[in-house]
Structures are given as C-alpha cells and as structure tokens.
Amino acid sequence: MSQAREPGAAGSPSVTGRRPKGAGMTEAPIPKVLVTKIGFDGHDRGSRIVAAALRDAGMEVIYTPPWQEIAAVVKLATEEDVDVIGISSLATDHLIVPKLMDALREAGLADTAVIVGGIVPDEDEQMLLDAGVARVFHPGSPLAAITEYVRDITPAIRARRATPTDIAGERR
Amino acid sequence: MNKPIDGALLTPGDPHALWQQEYAAQIGTDRAVVNRSGIPVKPLYTQSDWPAGAPADTALGMPGQPPYTRGIYATMHRGRTWTQRQLTGLGTPEEYNARLLDVLAQGATAVSLIPCNSVFRGVDMDESHIELLGTCGTVVNTAAHMDRALQGVDLAQTSCAMNDPSPFTLLAFMLAAAKKRGTDWRQVSGTSNQSDYLSHYVANHMFFRIALPGARRILGDHIEFCNRHVPKWNPMSVVGQHMQQAGATPAEAMAFTLSSAIQNAEDCIARGMDPDQFLPRFTFFFDISISFFEEVAKFRAARRIWARVTRERLGAKDPRAWRFKFHAQTSGVDLTRQQPLNNIARVTVQAMAGILGGLQSLHTDAYDEALSCPSEFGARIAVATQNILREEAHLTDVIDPLGGSFYVETLTDQMQLEIERVMAIVEDAGGMFKAVQGGLVQRMIGESARRFQSKVDSGEQTVVGVNAYPVEEDRSARPINARPDRAAMQAHLDAFRAYKAARSAADVQRALDQLARAAGDTRDNIFGRVVEAAEAGCTHGEICATLRRELGFGHVQAIV
Numbered sequence: 001m002s003q004a005r006e007p008g009a010a011g012s013p014s015v016t017g018r019r020p021k022g023a024g025m026t027e028a029p030i031p032k033v034l035v036t037k038i039g040f041d042g043h044d045r046g047s048r049i050v051a052a053a054l055r056d057a058g059m060e061v062i063y064t065p066p067w068q069e070i071a072a073v074v075k076l077a078t079e080e081d082v083d084v085i086g087i088s089s090l091a092t093d094h095l096i097v098p099k100l101m102d103a104l105r106e107a108g109l110a111d112t113a114v115i116v117g118g119i120v121p122d123e124d125e126q127m128l129l130d131a132g133v134a135r136v137f138h139p140g141s142p143l144a145a146i147t148e149y150v151r152d153i154t155p156a157i158r159a160r161r162a163t164p165t166d167i168a169g170e171r172r
Numbered sequence: 173m174n175k176p177i178d179g180a181l182l183t184p185g186d187p188h189a190l191w192q193q194e195y196a197a198q199i200g201t202d203r204a205v206v207n208r209s210g211i212p213v214k215p216l217y218t219q220s221d222w223p224a225g226a227p228a229d230t231a232l233g234m235p236g237q238p239p240y241t242r243g244i245y246a247t248m249h250r251g252r253t254w255t256q257r258q259l260t261g262l263g264t265p266e267e268y269n270a271r272l273l274d275v276l277a278q279g280a281t282a283v284s285l286i287p288c289n290s291v292f293r294g295v296d297m298d299e300s301h302i303e304l305l306g307t308c309g310t311v312v313n314t315a316a317h318m319d320r321a322l323q324g325v326d327l328a329q330t331s332c333a334m335n336d337p338s339p340f341t342l343l344a345f346m347l348a349a350a351k352k353r354g355t356d357w358r359q360v361s362g363t364s365n366q367s368d369y370l371s372h373y374v375a376n377h378m379f380f381r382i383a384l385p386g387a388r389r390i391l392g393d394h395i396e397f398c399n400r401h402v403p404k405w406n407p408m409s410v411v412g413q414h415m416q417q418a419g420a421t422p423a424e425a426m427a428f429t430l431s432s433a434i435q436n437a438e439d440c441i442a443r444g445m446d447p448d449q450f451l452p453r454f455t456f457f458f459d460i461s462i463s464f465f466e467e468v469a470k471f472r473a474a475r476r477i478w479a480r481v482t483r484e485r486l487g488a489k490d491p492r493a494w495r496f497k498f499h500a501q502t503s504g505v506d507l508t509r510q511q512p513l514n515n516i517a518r519v520t521v522q523a524m525a526g527i528l529g530g531l532q533s534l535h536t537d538a539y540d541e542a543l544s545c546p547s548e549f550g551a552r553i554a555v556a557t558q559n560i561l562r563e564e565a566h567l568t569d570v571i572d573p574l575g576g577s578f579y580v581e582t583l584t585d586q587m588q589l590e591i592e593r594v595m596a597i598v599e600d601a602g603g604m605f606k607a608v609q610g611g612l613v614q615r616m617i618g619e620s621a622r623r624f625q626s627k628v629d630s631g632e633q634t635v636v637g638v639n640a641y642p643v644e645e646d647r648s649a650r651p652i653n654a655r656p657d658r659a660a661m662q663a664h665l666d667a668f669r670a671y672k673a674a675r676s677a678a679d680v681q682r683a684l685d686q687l688a689r690a691a692g693d694t695r696d697n698i699f700g701r702v703v704e705a706a707e708a709g710c711t712h713g714e715i716c717a718t719l720r721r722e723l724g725f726g727h728v729q730a731i732v
Contacts, residue, residue, distance in 0.1 A: 039289070039301070039304055040288075040289035040290055040292060040293045040300075040304060041289055041308075041378075042292075042372075042376050042377025042378050042379075042728070043376050043377070043378075043417070043418075044377065044418075044728070045417065045418045045419055045505075045621055048618055048621070048731070048732055049419075049618075049621055049622055049625055051732045052618070052622055052732050055732065061732070063730055063732050064730060065377070065727065065728035065729070065730050066377055066728060067293065067377075067381075067728075091289055091307075091308045091545070092289075092304060092307040092308055092545065093289075093304065095301075095303040095304060095307065096301050096303050096304060099301070099303075119509075119541075119542060119543065119544065121543055121544040122543075122647055122650060138509050139507075139508065139509040139542045140508055140509055140510050140542075140635070140637075140638040142629045142639075143625065143629055144629065
C-alpha cells in the first residue's frame with residue numbers, strides 16, 4: 001500500500017504513562033500496551049478513549065493515530081516491547097487482523113496478546129479468536145472491563161516472555 | 173370554547189409560587205438534570221422564562237424570514253418534505269449500479285455514492301488489502317468506473333451526492349463521464365458531501381492525508397471551479413457530524429461547524445469571491461443524538477446564528493446566502509450492540525428531533541450498525557422509519573410545531589449562548605484553521621467523549637441493554653452481515669490492472685505533470701487539473717499521490 005512508501009506514514013506515536021519508580025519484580029507488573037488502528041478507517045473515538053482509560057489506570061500506553069501498516073505495528077511492538085496490542089476496528093479493518101497475527105508470529109512476538117475492540121460481527125469474532133486474538137471487546141464494554149482484563153493477563157504474558165533483561169527489570 | 177372555570181376552583185395567590193411549593197414538597201431531594209451540552213434543565217418552564225430573559229437579537233421571525241429560527245422556507249415540510257437520502261455504497265461499480273437502479277425504480281430521485289475506505293485513504297485498489305475492498309463502499313478508481321456505477325442514470329436530471337473529500341476525484345470522474353455522454357456540466361447537480369477538510373482532520377480522519385494548507389487550497393479551488401463551471405453543484409458541505417460522533421457535545425459540535433463555515437467562507441472572500449454567489453451553495457451536515465429537545469434547540473439556534481453571521485460578518489445581501497440548509501444523520505454512537513432491535517426506537521426518536529428541528533435532508537441509520545455494516549434488511553427498516561414519520565405520524569402538518577414552547581424557546585436561547593461561547597474560544601485561538609492545527613478542538617472533543625463515557629460507565633447516563641435492563645439474547649435473530657462478492661472484486665481488480673497497462677502512458681504522465689505544476693502555482697486551479705487528469709485516464713490513487721507529493725503529507729495528531 002502506498003502508506004508504507006510515504007515517509008513517516010506511521011505518524012508520531014505518543015507514549016503516555018510511566019512505569020513508577022521502584023516497581024519491583026514481586027509486585028504486579030505494570031502492563032505496557034500499544035493502542036492502534038490498522039487498515040483504512042480513521043474513526044478514533046474508541047481508541048483514544050481506551051488509551052486514556054488504560055493510562056489513567058496506571059499502565060504504560062503507546063498510542064498511534066489510525067491507518068498503521070501491519071509492518072509498522074510489528075516494528076513498534078518490537079521496539080517498545082509491549083505486552084498487549086489493542087486494535088480498534090469500526091469499519092471492517094478487523095478482517096486483516098489475521099495478517100497482523102501472522103506477522104507478529106514471524107517476528108517472534110507470538111506471546112504478545114492482541115485484543116480487538118469495536119464493531120466485529122458475530123461470525124467474524126470466532127474467525128479472530130481462531131487466528132489467535134485473545135479477546136474481542138464489543139460496543140458497550142465498560143472501560144473497567146478492558147483495563148481489568150489487560151491487568152489480569154499481563155503476569156502470564158510476562159512469564160512467557162521472560163528474558164534475562166526482563167528479570168533485571170530494565171527493558172529499555 | 174370551554175366554559176369559564178368556576179372562580180371558586182381557582183387557587184388563591186400566585187399560581188407559580190404555589191406550584192413551586194407543591195413541587196418542592198412532593199419531589200423531596202430534586203436531582204440535578206443537565207443536558208449533554210452542560211445546560212442545567214429545570215423541571216418546568218413558564219412565561220417567566222421567555223421571552224423576557226431572551227437575548228435581544230433572538231427574535232423568532234416567520235418561517236422563511238430571518239433569523240429563520242422557525243425554518244428557512246415559508247412552507248417547510250408542509251410544502252415539501254425532506255429529501256430521503258440514504259447512503260449507498262458497496263462492492264464493485266456494477267454491484268452498486270444494480271442496487272442504485274433498484275432504489276431509483278422504487279421512487280428515489282437522488283443518488284448517493286459512498287466510496288470504499290481505500291478511496292478515502294487516497295489509494296487505488298491495486299495498492300490495497302483485497303479483504304477490505306468494497307466492504308464499506310464502492311471501489312471507484314477511474315472515470316470509467318464512475319461511468320459504470322452511474323449507468324442508466326441521467327446526470328442532467330438526477331441529483332448526485334457523493335462522499336468525496338479532497339481532492340474531489342469522484343466529482344472529477346463524474347464530470348468526465350458527463351462530458352463523454354454529452355451532458356452539459358451546467359445541468360449537473362448534487363453535493364460534495366463532507367468536503368470540509370477541517371472536520372475530517374479533527375474527527376473521523378477519512379480525508380486524504382494531504383497536509384492542512386494544501387487541503388485548504390484545494391477546497392477553495394474546488395468551490396471556485398464549481399461556482400463557475402458546475403453552478404448547480406454544492407461544493408461546500410460543512411460537517412458537524414464527525415465531531416459530534418467523536419464525542420463533542422451537541423453545542424460544541426455546532427460551534428465548531430459554524431466556526432469551520434466562517435473559516436471556509438472567509439477563505440473564499442480572501443480569494444475575491446462574492447459571498448452572495450458562493451454562500452447559497454454552502455450546505456451543512458449534522459449528527460442527531462437521542463437528546464431530543466437539545467437537538468431541536470441546537471438546529472433552531474444554529475439557523476439564527478448563521479443568519480446573523482452571513483449578513484453581519486460575511487456581508488451577504490442575498491437572502492439565499494443566509495439560509496442554513498442542512499442534511500442530518502441519526503447518531504450511530506447512541507446505537508447499541510446489545511438488544512439491537514431497540515435501535516429502531518432510538519433512530520425514530522433521533523429522526524423526529526431532526527425533523528422537528530427543520531432539516532432539509534435525512535439519513536436514518538440501520539438498527540444493525542453497531543453489529544456490522546448495515547444489512548439490506550436493516551437498511552429497509554431505516555427507510556420505512558422515514559416513511560412512517562413522514563406519512564403516518566402527522567409530523568409535517570405544522571411548521572416548527574415546537575416553536576413557542578416555553579422550554580424549547582428557552583433552550584434555544586441557552587443553546588445559542590453555549591454555541592457562541594464555544595465559537596468565541598475558537599475565535600480567540602485565531603479561527604478554526606489555527607484551532608485545529610494546534611489541536612485545541614481535538615482535545616476539547618476528547619475530553620467531552622471521556623466525560624460522556626464515564627457517565628455511561630457509572631450508570632449516571634442510562635443506556636438500555638448496556639448498563640440497564642439486560643436480557644438474555646437470541647443471537648440467531650441477528651442479521652446476516654453483507655459482504656461483497658470476492659470473485660467479482662478480484663475480476664474488478666484484474667480489469668483495473670489491465671486498464672492501467674492499456675492506457676496511453678504519455679497522456680497520463682502529461683496530466684499528472686500538469687497537476688503537479690498547478691499545485692505549485694496559486695494562479696492555477698488544482699481542481700480544474702484534477703478534472704483534466706480524470707479525463708486523461710488517470711486513477712484516483714495517482715491523482716492523490718501526486719498532490720500528496722506536492723502539497724505534503726497530512727498526519728493525524730496523536731492526542732489522547
């Protein structure tokens with residue numbers, strides 16, 4: 001697609017939230033989440049609200065504007081070492097999420113959890129779960145349900161992704 | 173006449189004071205009621221609220237007379253009901269054409285065309301994921317595609333509205349098709365829906381990612397070209413719908429829209445254009461939420477503000493330039509995935525607010541829009557809802573039937589003040605262009621969206637089926653999700669590749685070079701060159717890529 005060829009097509013992601021100082025390895029880990037949109041749709045009310053809710057819940061959030069290329073999402077997830085990728089889809093862009101899942105696996109990010117929020121027809125929800133998506137949040141989901149879910153799954157994700165640098169507590 | 177009431181039954185003293193006493197005694201602790209725009213709402217409105225407290229310039233006027241509070245035409249819906257303009261767009265040009273001819277055969281007189289999201293993004297189908305092609309609109313990339321999409325439609329007789337953001341290649345394709353068919357451009361009518369790049373930049377981002385200054389110039393060139401060569405065309409559609417859908421309150425959305433309209437009009441005036449010529453071709457497009465009275469008041473207040481702005485600030489002398497013509501769409505944000513049939517009731521209330529608010533054109537949402545792209549079944553109910561409201565419900569018998577209500581008139585005044593307060597914030601920031609460039613408007617909308625969401629999450633705002641009244645649902649009753657025929661799309665893609673290979677490469681390059689030069693020369697008209705490029709066989713993606721290269725790439729700001 002042409003976006004991939006345009007310089008800076010990814011836009012500038014903004015990093016919000018901080019890992020509090022002294023967060024030791026015995027405490028519950030602070031989730032690091034990438035909130036983004038792939039495909040063509042630009043409606044970002046949902047992704048902005050969810051990003052703000054995760055941030056306000058004390059998580060580290062990397063937020064991007066819409067229209068990200070799959071390769072750009074994989075690159076950002078790798079560089080930022082996120083635990084969870086949240087994909088917002090309002091206008092059928094979820095149909096290319098299986099392509100994202102393949103790309104993540106190829107990049108060695110199979111343990112990164114992908115959640116999808118937005119308008120996902122029933123018959124597509126199963127298709128996404130089959131492709132490896134951890135959970136689909138539909139319209140009407142309370143923000144607390146999303147933040148709690150992300151918090152709950154993070155320890156297991158960290159355990160699977162544990163590396164020596166991870167244990168040292170300094171990933172970046 | 174009723175007989176006079178027996179004097180003995182009349183309550184002594186001041187009836188209003190007595191009511192206040194009784195109300196206080198019976199209600200106990202009264203709850204605070206505040207509408208979505210933040211305006212406190214009292215339990216009762218009386219003569220004492222209106223008109224004594226109304227601002228001096230807020231006279232109602234008669235329908236068709238300034239300040240148009242009661243409607244922009246003397247006859248309003250009693251004379252001619254609103255245009256029923258349902259958005260249509262799916263699949264290939266041929267699939268679209270079949271559905272369009274069906275709609276026209278059923279009595280529709282206007283065409284609407286929604287392109288595929290790949291078109292919004294400014295890319296051709298061969299640069300796109302095939303999974304996404306045609307799922308949300310029709311894949312139109314060339315003048316030949318448009319000619320096929322509109323096969324059997326008389327372009328001199330049928331009003332065509334197209335969701336066609338900058339650089340307006342869809343209109344260019346249509347004009348190329350019209351010329352090929354021998355149709356005089358002066359007979360072509362319709363609207364460039366959502367041509368307002370500002371609202372796209374702020375809210376739904378379905379624009380072409382051309383940097384703001386370039387998008388501003390293209391819009392000016394488009395308006396100027398259409399005024400001159402396609403005089404029945406409405407090149408300017410100022411949009412509040414995106415911003416309200418993104419979370420702006422009704423008053424904020426209206427304020428930002430009017431501020432955008434002022435920005436666009438003043439940009440035209442700065443080019444030496446005559447407001448009496450271009451303003452009658454300005455139209456507006458709004459969201460209608462389920463906050464019924466607030467929406468009615470929003471539209472009534474806006475007419476009044478626009479009538480004053482066009483005369484006093486923009487210097488328009490022709491009454492046609494003062495009229496606030498608008499299309500409205502029922503709000504998808506209010507619709508729920510839970511218990512989806514409930515959405516039919518929501519859409520009905522929303523549509524009534526728009527109708528009683530005096531709209532000129534209406535799109536009612538399908539009940540299944542929170543589940544998927546609308547099914548044909550859902551779309552049919554949305555059309556029937558309009559038919560019922562128009563022909564069964566007696567809503568069109570009386571002009572501005574809520575006019576004179578103590579509450580509605582008071583609320584109209586209050587909404588006007590709130591809209592003007594927000595307009596002043598934009599004005600202080602240097603106008604809409606600068607306010608948007610600096611992210612002010614985006615931040616205000618984001619805050620309002622979060623405030624509303626927290627009210628829903630806390631249960632302060634009831635949403636039936638979401639945070640109240642849950643029921644076990646039978647999912648099997650849900651509609652079948654409409655998807656375009658993949659084989660037909662693949663054939664469309666193959667044909668497109670063959671078309672590109674067979675064209676005169678020299679003609680295409682010449683047209684694109686000419687377009688690039690126009691982008692660098694403000695004496696030239698970019699849209700005129702887009703039309704020439706369309707006639708030369710250039711594709712949508714080629715035209716957009718050329719302009720993005722010359723005018724810069726536009727990004728959405730990452731504002732959380």
